[in-house]
Amino acid sequence: MSTFPNVYTHRKVADTASKSCAICYKLSTSVLITEGKQDFFYVCPSHLKDKGFCTPIVDQAAIDAQKKKDLDDEIARVKKEYEEKQRKKKEKEEGDKSNEKADDKKEASTTDKKDQAKKPDSTSATKEGESTKAEEEPRIFQLHRTFYQNRVTMKRQAEADKRNRERFSNPAFFPSVPKGLP
Structure with missing residues (x-):
């Protein structure tokens, strides 16, 4: 029997597959699992933030x-x-110098409208960037010594119980009745 590494990956399961948290026993859809799927347990997301x-x-x-x-990306933008x-500045300078002020006002107002139309796009892009950063939480965790040792002990105990059940189900495990005279 080998112990598993103290490196757990955080995974989400469907709401229908939620089970109780190993710490507080509330229903949770978050699972911590080792790389070789040797050990896993359900845990609340709030516990993952607990130092x-x-x-x-x-x-x-x-x-x-x-x-x-x-x-x-920011530099390119x-x-x-x-x-x-x-x-735009070059086009404006190259334009006829004899244009009336009304034409200039029209151009300025259209440019302002274009700039205002662009501003909501840039703010929505930043909101999308913020939401992706908020969703990016750490996925790999290392349990503290006491919790990890508790997991290892529980795993060893479960394996020992399994071996004992197999032994007890085998009739050759128990001694036979003596057949000779004492």
């Missing part, structure tokens, strides 16, 4: 890659906006 229960294992390389990707503004 006394487990600590998240953070993949720093993945976080750095995500930050770099977000920064590159800003460059695009700057080029657009420069293009």
